Amino acid sequence: MEGVLQLQSQLADYTTSLYNEKEFLDEQFTQLQQLQDESNPEFVVEVVSLFFEDSERLLNELTKALDQQSVDFKKVDAHVHQFKGSSSSIGAQRVQNACISFRNNCDQQNIEGCLESLQQVKHEYSLVKNKLETLFKLEQRLLKAGG
């Protein structure tokens, strides 16, 4: 069983890497963490879970929309816009950036570009999802170890 100190430093390192090295997360995520308190001890996990749910839905919608014969760019843009909003709210910086370029493609009505962007967004999303899940696991372990 890992020691508390070990886990703590592991967690710290991991978190730092998320922010600094790969810029997966930005300061908004810190804000979320700060919002967590005794009255709402699982706040971050809850919010992030909501985000995951919502994102899956949005990504599905996007895939469907782009799969149409004649693509409704307005709809696609609306979805991307929402995705951008929610990803920025939790601080998923790279996802947000991917959304921005996605929107540019929408503006230009560039289907190829949009498809590429969709892939990009999906990729970034799964990356950040992975990272966050790992982060939560580390936190859990730390809690269990008594940290």
Add this chain to the structure above:
Amino acid sequence: MQIEQAASFPYRKPPTESTSAHFPDKNTVTEPLRDDSREKFYERYIQKREGKLREEWGSKRAEKEAKMKANEGQIFRHPIDLLQSEDEEDLSEFAKQIPIGHDRNYASIIQTMEKMIMENDLYMEDLLELSLEALGTSTTGNGSSCKGEVVVPDQFPAGLRVLVVDDDITCLKILEQMLRRCMYHVTTCSQATVALNLLREKKGCFDVVLSDVHMPDMDGFRLLELVGLEMDLPVIMMSADGSTSAVMRGISHGACDYLIKPIREEELKNIWQHVVRKKWNENKEHEHSGSLDDNDRHKRGSDDAEYASSINEGAEGFLKTQKKRRDAKEEDDGELENDDPSAAKKPRVVWSVELHQQFVSAVNQLGIDKAVPKRILELMNVPGLTRENVASHLQKFRLYLKRLSGVAQQQGGIPTSYCGPVEQNAKLGSLGRFDIQALAASGQIPPQTLAALHAELLGRPTGNLPLMRCPSNISKQFPQTVITAEDVHSGLGAWPSNALSAVGPSSNLGGLVAQSGNILTGMLHHQPQQPRQQQQQKQKQSMLQEPSRSINVQPSCLVVPSQSSASFLAGKSPAAVNQNCSFNRSSAIDYSLLSPQSNNSSSGVGQLSNGNLKMTSVLNGYAGPASISQSVSSCSMNADNGGDRQLQNSALASSAPRQLPGLAPNMCNIQGSYSTKSGQVLDQGPLRNLGFVGKGTSIPSRFAVDEPESPMSNLNYGKIYGENYGSKVKQEPSMDFIENAKVGIPILQNLSPNDLMSVFSE
């Protein structure tokens, strides 16, 4: 009506023997329950509600009486009865009811108090008095459920009832948590239609509405309109889309504010101001304006955070005075377009360029520190000018200088004598808001022009305003503006962003901003805190360096007769002002007073002229010498346009004092207040609020970590002006912008599109 109620309820005044009431042990509370701020909190906030509560109670009274009759066996124990009883049980009963609680926060306290007023026909003051007295003198423990710690924060806005509408459940949850931490009472809704029904059913149950722009079942703007029409509540829009056009839409639909996602907690803390402002604007009281000196003291004395977060004497006094000064303006619902300034109780002084120049030279003569209204008045020797006029103008001027110095510090090359702390600036900004509004209200802007602008803003055909065309032009500008704003992170960058943001809302501003943007970008480069900006910045840098030369503020440029705004506007752009003096080369207003680098510069800047100052100052802030000429030309353009411009200028000026003159209210504020902080902070603040800053995420770290309030205040200023400005509270921001926009349009024409665009392009 009150008499009626008084007659029906015998306990109009609590008996003085109530002091013997036993109340829960006061040792169980951590703060003395009778501290001044608490009382003031109640008095201010709740009393304002009492009127409304009484109305609502009136309709429920019959119901209650019938009910009581039906339950004849039931003994109604009035709370005051309970309090005066010696029975411990009664007292604990009372303690449970009384909201001045022990373990409750303000939110619940307010709710309980209101409930008590309504149900028991108590007067708030009685309730308050009783409770405070009882609690204050209690010595024995009691069966109350006090936990021992009063959670109530020492902040006025706690308990504000907020309704949040957003289809994004992630955001909704985050906002809910943030608002709760601001001690607000939150209700969330993911559907606009549900929210609307909720508002309709429970009228009077909410103080402010936060709504997302893009929602599947109803457009956020539509909801905004409906809420404004039906419930007349302040509505704040939110969106991840921070483009200028989007923000402009929000404003034109009457949004009190426009927040860009991701929203930070600090931004939410200040939303109460919209509620307060609205309430005050709705008050038809026409009080005589108080002593300006008091205001001065208050304004200078209070600190931004304090102001923003709590109602202190100074702020309140100031605000009250501001409100009084708006008396003329606020004839009916603040319908500027209908009101004739001449309806004001006192003659309004129009601070023309010449007058302002006189003012500034007088101030220079005396020395900024020794410049007191009386002596300035003497030096100016203008018949008909009163000491009060001078005093209020001086106040604004000081703020402007502070802003300048703040920015100057950042830039390093600008006289920093006026540098004020960020908080101060922010605070001043907020104060300035009221000033501006007051000024606007005071009719310095020709009502016709305002009306026209307003109409334009609302999309009604105005016919007479040639500048109206601008909006279309401007909208093109906006996106760029927004972009640049983001890029501008350096201290100066703040300006550009501000400018950009400022431009956003107002189409005219866009033009202006574009110009200044160029300048700003140049300036930004100069302060490479954020290596965002364009290459042009380099060129601009030189421009920035230039000391303020005479700024020929063109009359059209935001020459708002507003007294202080003009100068403030001009002065607002910190450093920039000094540098951009060359702006107004051709304008009628020759602000040669603006001397670069000396303390005089600030005064000089101030002198830029009310209208022009605003414009130029904005430009100044942003543009280096090169841009100055551009801006100058643009300014001249404005001048040519005459009347409308004037209005615009003034609008800009008035609104911008806190913020960049004319361009964006935020700009001025930002510059001033953030000069001490990194540019980004400034940018972020105002921009964010204005929605110009597209990327919330990148900014946060820089953004005003230290002074969350400041950005807010800055933004608010802009918005506030907007609010007070227009004929309707909601419309004000747009009014400002429109006016600014108008000014900007001519400028745009002068500038080559590339120049303008380059400023904004990332």
